[in-house]
Amino acid sequence: MSNLSISSPLAGVKLCFYGAGSMAEAILRGLVEASLTDSKNIAVMNRQNAERLLELERSYGVIPASTDELKHEALSASDVIVLSMKPKDAAAAIKALAPLLRPEQLIVSVIAGLSISTIHQLLGRGQPVVRTMPNTSSTIGLGATGISYSESVNASQRELALAMFGAIGLTAVVEEPLIEAVNGVSGSxxxxxxxxxxxxxxxxxxxxxxxxxxxxxxxxxxxxxxxxxxxxxxxxxxxxxxxxxxxxxxxxxxxxxxxxxxxxxxxxxxxxxxxxxxxxxxxxxxxxxxx
Missing domain, CATH: 1.10.3730.10 (ProC C-terminal domain-like)
Structure with a gap:
């Protein structure tokens, strides 16, 4: 592991990407290529496309969680869970996630329109949540991401979120009601x-x-x-x-x-x-x- 990753806020932090589409790939690629964390600290999972998970493992060395047992293990062990599934699948997935969470686990959402209050409602508690709106230019490290925090997000978690999205471009911290404006200007x-x-x-x-x-x-x-x-x-x-x-x-x-x-x-x-x-x-x- 490089000196850069050792000094990174993400060093030693375990991440689980719940959803393995292009945005999830952009973020994890940025983290791995910038040596902000070891690829073995990153697990990826989705509903059913195991081949996609293996593709990400081959490309970046991340851990594929392709069975129910491995998914449960990845979610339970992670410090950060990145919600990157399709919006239509979000409600059911977040509800199913609720029993597995520890109070200190950080939820990072990249799902358009999904508010912090809805995430809390689906989880049944005030979990630390970072709501973000990246864009597709993140795939080449030139993204623009708006970031908002729930009240329970602490200083180190804020730093961690900024490091994550700083690895794929520019970040702008905004009040949550302005995330839709970010979506309109830079997200799309x-x-x-x-x-x-x-x-x-x-x-x-x-x-x-x-x-x-x-x-x-x-x-x-x-x-x-x-x-x-x-x-x-x-x-x-x-x-x-x-x-x-x-x-x-x-x-x-x-x-x-x-x-x-x-x-x-x-x-x-x-x-x-x-x-x-x-x-x-x-x-x-x-x-x-x-x-």
Whole structure:
């Protein structure tokens, strides 16, 4: 084990990922590649796809919990349980988890819409809970994650959560009601950018570029624009003004976007995303009430 992992808040901490999809993989990959913990301290489990667990074991050296006995053992032994199952499976899974938990175990949720109060309701007690909203760019270590804490999360657990998500990108601690806003802006944000890129590529092809050239030029343009904001620290609006000459080509393009209510459409899209996250959370809460 490296010196980095020895000094990490996660050194010696046992983690269990309940759900083994792309977000779970992104987080555990970040932890392993940054040497924040030994891969043998990480267990992964899901409902029934044992092959997926073996795939993660082969790739990262984590422990597959593929039988009921191994699942029970992984959950009971862990210090941190990361809830990363599909939202539709969350209520039943969390209820089943309740009898296995020790009071000091930390629950970390990456499930869209799932509130801390609903988790507490499903568990029947005020377990320490960290609610997060990462995004898919976490898979390449450039994620953006919003983080909120329940009242029972202590200082070392906060540090642990920040180290976990710091391994896959930027973190922002926010009050829990703002997690839906994080979902709208950055949680689903990569998809908005991909959608813009699709349109840019299609337009380039319509103007006569080859698909390959249209794609390469679009990718580099978006990458360069993001890097300019990051490297200069300037506001995007100011950078836009700098490249928008009066009566020039860029001004003509921006004016056309304005005529098609580009900004209004983006705003409504983000608000609807946040609203949909709340709806998904409400559905999980209704499942909790039924139980």
């Amino acid at each position: 944000g990569p998809a908005y950018v991909y959608y813009l890129m699709e349109a840019m590529i299609e337009s380039g092809i319509q103007l006569g570029l080859t698909p390959e050239a249209a794609k390469d030029l679009t990718v580099q343009t978006v990458r360069g624009a993001a890097e300019m904001v990051f490297a200069t620290g300037e506001n995007p609006a100011e950078l836009r003004r700098k490249v928008t000459s009066p009566n020039g080509t860029t001004e003509a393009a921006i004016a056309t976007l304005d005529r098609y209510a580009f900004r209004e459409g983006m705003n409504k899209a983000i608000l609807r995303c946040a609203e949909r996250a709340r709806e998904m959370g409400d559905a999980i809460r209704e499942e909790a009430v039924k139980g």
